[in-house]
Amino acid sequence: xxxxxxxxGWKSLRASWLLLVGAALAGSAIVYGSHWYGIKExxxxxxxxxxxxxxRARLDNAxxxxxxxxxxxxxxxxxxxxxxLQREQRLDLVELVxxxxxxxxxxxxxYDIAPQRTLPLAGGxxxxxxxxxxxxxxxxxxxxxxxxxxxxxxxxTQSRQGFYPVDRCTMRRIEGDPDxxxxxxxAACTLEWITLKDKHANRPG
Amino acid sequence: MARHFLYxxxxxxxxxxxxxxxxxxxxxxxxxxxxxxELERHLQGYADVPVHLLTDLAEEDFRLxxxxxxxxxxREAIVARKLAQMFRNTPFRHAEVQGRESEGRRDDRVLYTAxxxxxxxxxxxxVIEKLRVPLAGIYSAAVFSSVMLEELDLLFAHTLLVTFTxxxxxxxxxxxxxxxxxxxxxxxxxxEGQSLGTLISEETTRTWQYLDSLRHFAEDDRxxxxxxxxxxxxxxxxxxxxDFAQIQHRILDMEQVAAKLGLRPAPLSSTAEEVFVxxxxxxxxxxxxxxxxxxxxxxxxxxxxxxxxxxxxxxxxGVAWGGWNMSRAFETTEQDQRVAQQISTAxxxxxxxxxxxxxxxxxxxxMRDSVSFYNAAIRxxxxxxxxxxxxxxxxxxxxxxxxxxxxxxxxxDPKSTPALTRSPPATDVxxxxxxxxxxxxxxxAEAAAAAAPFSNGRYEVALVEATVREPTNDFRDALxxxxxxxxxxxxxxxxxxxxxxxxxxxxxxxxxxxxHGRSDPATMQLRFVLRVTRDHGGGx
Numbered sequence: 001x002x003x004x005x006x007x008x009g010w011k012s013l014r015a016s017w018l019l020l021v022g023a024a025l026a027g028s029a030i031v032y033g034s035h036w037y038g039i040k041e042x043x044x045x046x047x048x049x050x051x052x053x054x055x056r057a058r059l060d061n062a063x064x065x066x067x068x069x070x071x072x073x074x075x076x077x078x079x080x081x082x083x084x085l086q087r088e089q090r091l092d093l094v095e096l097v098x099x100x101x102x103x104x105x106x107x108x109x110x111y112d113i114a115p116q117r118t119l120p121l122a123g124g125x126x127x128x129x130x131x132x133x134x135x136x137x138x139x140x141x142x143x144x145x146x147x148x149x150x151x152x153x154x155x156x157t158q159s160r161q162g163f164y165p166v167d168r169c170t171m172r173r174i175e176g177d178p179d180x181x182x183x184x185x186x187a188a189c190t191l192e193w194i195t196l197k198d199k200h201a202n203r204p205g
Numbered sequence: 206m207a208r209h210f211l212y213x214x215x216x217x218x219x220x221x222x223x224x225x226x227x228x229x230x231x232x233x234x235x236x237x238x239x240x241x242x243e244l245e246r247h248l249q250g251y252a253d254v255p256v257h258l259l260t261d262l263a264e265e266d267f268r269l270x271x272x273x274x275x276x277x278x279x280r281e282a283i284v285a286r287k288l289a290q291m292f293r294n295t296p297f298r299h300a301e302v303q304g305r306e307s308e309g310r311r312d313d314r315v316l317y318t319a320x321x322x323x324x325x326x327x328x329x330x331x332v333i334e335k336l337r338v339p340l341a342g343i344y345s346a347a348v349f350s351s352v353m354l355e356e357l358d359l360l361f362a363h364t365l366l367v368t369f370t371x372x373x374x375x376x377x378x379x380x381x382x383x384x385x386x387x388x389x390x391x392x393x394x395x396x397e398g399q400s401l402g403t404l405i406s407e408e409t410t411r412t413w414q415y416l417d418s419l420r421h422f423a424e425d426d427r428x429x430x431x432x433x434x435x436x437x438x439x440x441x442x443x444x445x446x447x448d449f450a451q452i453q454h455r456i457l458d459m460e461q462v463a464a465k466l467g468l469r470p471a472p473l474s475s476t477a478e479e480v481f482v483x484x485x486x487x488x489x490x491x492x493x494x495x496x497x498x499x500x501x502x503x504x505x506x507x508x509x510x511x512x513x514x515x516x517x518x519x520x521x522x523g524v525a526w527g528g529w530n531m532s533r534a535f536e537t538t539e540q541d542q543r544v545a546q547q548i549s550t551a552x553x554x555x556x557x558x559x560x561x562x563x564x565x566x567x568x569x570x571x572m573r574d575s576v577s578f579y580n581a582a583i584r585x586x587x588x589x590x591x592x593x594x595x596x597x598x599x600x601x602x603x604x605x606x607x608x609x610x611x612x613x614x615x616x617x618d619p620k621s622t623p624a625l626t627r628s629p630p631a632t633d634v635x636x637x638x639x640x641x642x643x644x645x646x647x648x649x650a651e652a653a654a655a656a657a658p659f660s661n662g663r664y665e666v667a668l669v670e671a672t673v674r675e676p677t678n679d680f681r682d683a684l685x686x687x688x689x690x691x692x693x694x695x696x697x698x699x700x701x702x703x704x705x706x707x708x709x710x711x712x713x714x715x716x717x718x719x720x721h722g723r724s725d726p727a728t729m730q731l732r733f734v735l736r737v738t739r740d741h742g743g744g745x
Contacts, residue, residue, distance in 0.1 A: 003501045004508045012505045016512035023516030034530035041537040048544040056549040062558040069562055072576035076259050080565055080574055082472055120658040121582070127574035132661065146593075154590040165586040165615070167660065168623060171593075172610040175628075189589075192659060196578065198571045199336025 034199050083107060083161055086194050087133060092161060093193065097139075104152040107183040109143040114138075119192060131197040137164065142183035146171060149187045155192070166191040208255040209338075210485070212346070212478035214261045215390075216372030219478050220247060222254070223344060226486045227469070228479060229698040233371060241328040242464075248336050250331050255339045255503055258329070259481055260494070261346040261370045264322040266292070273314035274305060284315055292319035297343060297494035305386045316385060318345055318665065320494060327572070330499060339503035342492030344485070346477075347378045347388035349493075352484050354383055354431075356466060357457065361429040363422065366411060368433050369393070369476035375405065376477075381421060403443020405432060406454075413452055422451070432458040435475040523595060586662040587615045595700075596669065599693050603673075606690060607730075610670040615662035619738050625668040628732070665739040672730040673708060682709040683731045691735055699740040706734035 003009050010017075079085065090113065096183035101109045119134035143149045147172060156165050165170075176182065212219040218240060222230035232247060234240045248256075255452075255729050268291055284300045292298040297733045300321035320326060324533070326343070332339050350366055353359075364380040370390070378388040389412065391719060409430045416422065430452055436440055438454055446454040463471035468483040492500065542594045562569060600606055612623035675683040687704055694702035708731030711717070 003497065004389035005506045008501075009505055009508070013509055013512060014518075016509045020512045020519070023519040023523075027519040027526075030513065030520075030523040030532070034527035034534065038530045038534040040542070041534040045537045045541050045544070048541050048548070052544050052548050052551070055548045055555070059555045059558070060550045062555050062562075065573070068559050069572055071567055072572060075579060076340045076565060076572045079579055084575065084579070085567065085571075092498055107643055119655075122658045122661050124658070127578060129568065130304040130578065131572040132578060132659075150590050150593055154588070157588055157590075160651050163583050165583055165662070166589055167616075167662070168614040169589045170610065170612040170623065170625070172626070173608070187437070194583070198457045200568055200571060 024065070042113070057062060069080070075151070079196075081160075082163065084163060085198060086195065087191065088133075088195055089161075090135075093137075096159060096161065100152050100155050101141075104143065104148040106152060107144065108140075109142075110140040112138045113193070116195075119146070119194065129199050131199060132194065133197055134192040134194045136190060137193050138188075140188045142186040144181070144184055146173075146185045149185055153187070153189060163194045164191045165194070207254045208341075208486070209248075209251050209256045210482045211258045211329070211394075212261065212371065212481070213258060213326070214370045214372045214374060215263050215325070215371070216374075218244065218329065219371050220481050222251065223480065223482065223486060225573055228482060231479075235267045235418055235451060236372075241332050245336065248332060248338055252336050252338050253506075255341040255506060256333060257341050258318060258343045258495075259346050259349070259485075259487065260326070260343060260476070261374075261376060261390065261478075262320060263392075264325055265345060265347060265372070265388070266319055266321045267385070267388050268317045269386060270315050270317060271306060272315055273730070274311060274313050280313065287315075288317055288319070291317050292321060295319050295321055295323045296325055296496055299345065299348070299493040299693045301348065301385075305324070314384070316348075318348060318493075322532040328382075334499070337502050338545065339502050339506040340495055342490075342500065342501045343494035343536050344490060346481050346492045348385055349377060349481060350376075351380060351385055351488055352377050353384060353480065353667070354380060354492070356484060356487065357431075357462060359429070359431055359455075363426055363428045365412060365428055365430045366433075367405065367409065367430060368480075369475045371476045371478055375408060377409065379412065379416055379421070386421065387416065387419075400441065400445055401438065402442035405442055406446050409454075414437050414568070417451075425638075426451070427447070428452050429455060430459050431455045433459060433462060433477055433480070434474065500638075502582045506585075530659070563594060582659065585741060587665045587739070589613045592665055592667060592739065595697055596667075596694070599690070599697070600671075602693070603686070603690055605686060606671050607673045607674070608669065608671045609702070609732075611667055612670075613665065613667040615660060615665055616664050617660040618741065619664045619666065621666055622736070623666060623668055625670060625734070627655065628670055663741050665737075665741075667737045667739075668705065669735040669737055670706075670732070671735070672732050674728050674730055677725040677727060677729045680709045683733075684711075685731045694737055696733065699742060701738045701740075704733060705736045706732070708733045 004013065083089070093113070097109070097111060101165060111148040116133050116135045119132045141149055141152060143152075153166060153169065157166055166189050169187060171185060171187045174182075174184050174186055176184065178184065206225070208223045208236045210223065212221065214236075216236050218234040218236055218447060220230075220232040220234070221228050234243055234247075257546070270278060270287065272287065274280075275283070277507040280302065284302070288298050288300050298317070300318075301316045303314045303316055305313055328342075332338075338601060346368075350368065354364060354366065360383065362382060364383075366376075366378045366380065368376045368378075370376055373393045375393055375554060377391065378390065379386050391408050393401065393404065395401060399407075409432075413422075413428050416428070428444075432446070432454060434441065434456055436458060443456055446456075448454055460471045460476060462480060463469070463483075466480065466483055466487065468480060472479045487594040497504070565572065567575075588610075593611070596608075596611075600608060609628045610625065614621065614623040614624040673683050673686050675686070687708055691704050692699060709717070
């Protein structure tokens, strides 16, 4: 063994030692290179897995949204048709009220439409995609019979244009001779004329 | 692997090239003054092939001795010292510890051997040294011949192995219990009229006598003389061999020996050099005579070979490891491709779903929020008309009751109360309670209503003001009628009804005022107020 590490040995085996060192370097390079490539592939794979996870999550959301929207589509179609997502058409309301007044033969009809405002909802609830707007409408009417008043209110709340939920109403008998042709009942009601505004739509309020 | 064997006798040098376990080349040199130069030319073609030098020389001496049984390191020192003392004039010496004595101190038995005249090796070794040929070792053919006994199953207590060397000499090697004890080389130089068989017989007899003089035999011992001969010589020799009680001759037919050892082709003569080379290839032996200095080129060759093998192993290991890494990486790549395919499929389905979504010109979230708001706040919002219809159904069963006023509201607070303005009495009542409500109308928070949050309309709360017509002064029946009316209203689903103002408040906390004239009307109209609450359950 001493001869191997003697000067003569080093000289004689120099090429072999260099070959060994070169082989060690080459082997290490191969191992390191393949390891690096493997790590890179794993990293890419992890990225791909993440992308797949995201794609599946997005797809699941889309499916849920599709199912949800399919369930909601009919309702939403009705809402759109009733103008819930349109701006207030106050002239339409005026004409509607006048038409109903005539239809139900109201003796008198007074109404006030307040400026539109953002409607505060119970519990402070807000929606991310819509603003809920409302104009408070106060109606005072007189009629010969309470049926006329109730019919007027029913037709107004069930109108095919807009939503007018009546939240307060007082109906009172007016004293007098029942046979007189003058109003025998009066009503004072308040309702909210509700419209929705799409927050994503760039339309003036 | 190629090997180069040089079989050296006093008159011949036989060169044999082997490949694997076959002798593939043979050349014989006469030991003359020019032989070294011829060998040099011959060796130049095989300078890189390791050389094994087997000696079968007359100058080889054998001695037996015992040394105390000590540790291996001490024994090596003792043996080396004795070896140097015995053969101080030659570097080609060797010792073998053969076993232990059976009696006394049970010392170790040691065989010492040496080539006493180094000059017989010098010219050949100079050629080898000059050409830097790797010399693997110098071996004693006599010592190595013990392998032949084992391979040929010559398992006798006393064996004399007789072999022939190139150049006409006869080697007699004595083994006791397969341990070499003595060996001598005799030139085959028959006298006139003396046959080879007679010469062998006389020589073996002489050797027996010598060994017997050294007390190697007991009275009943017999020496088995094994003579390895080619068939051609056997017919000459065998008739001359005479067996005695102490000597038994056995002919080892060269072809049979070769067949048994797997030596092909079989040697063409009785000389044993090819058999020894083949035995070496079967069972390589350790070097006997060569010093490390002489063997340095072989040492370096082995080191070079080891380094190259190590380099190859490193590269192979790196390639294998790298291949394993790459295979895993490729597996990952294939998995990535599958994942990419799955992503593509998911995205395609997502796009299809997105395109097929009902949009109505707005985003899905807008649609969802709109429907959510509608379902929560509007769809189930109570209507006064529905309330009025239900109330009318109950009032129809009470013609004595006349409805004067309804104050109704939809709210999320069941305790809230709508505003009610008290109606003037229709008729004068002789007895009535005086309450705070007579002086101030019932007022709700009308002004705050506009600023209040829009309710979901879980509850309908109404104040129902009405009168009941009863015979004058029949207050008890009036009270019962109103109580019954409240009870009937309360039977409606989710509805409660309480009498807020009784036709006559008879509690002790309020005052009662009675005013009777000479005659009272036949009937009276008694005012009362009911508070009706209707729960729609969980919000509309």
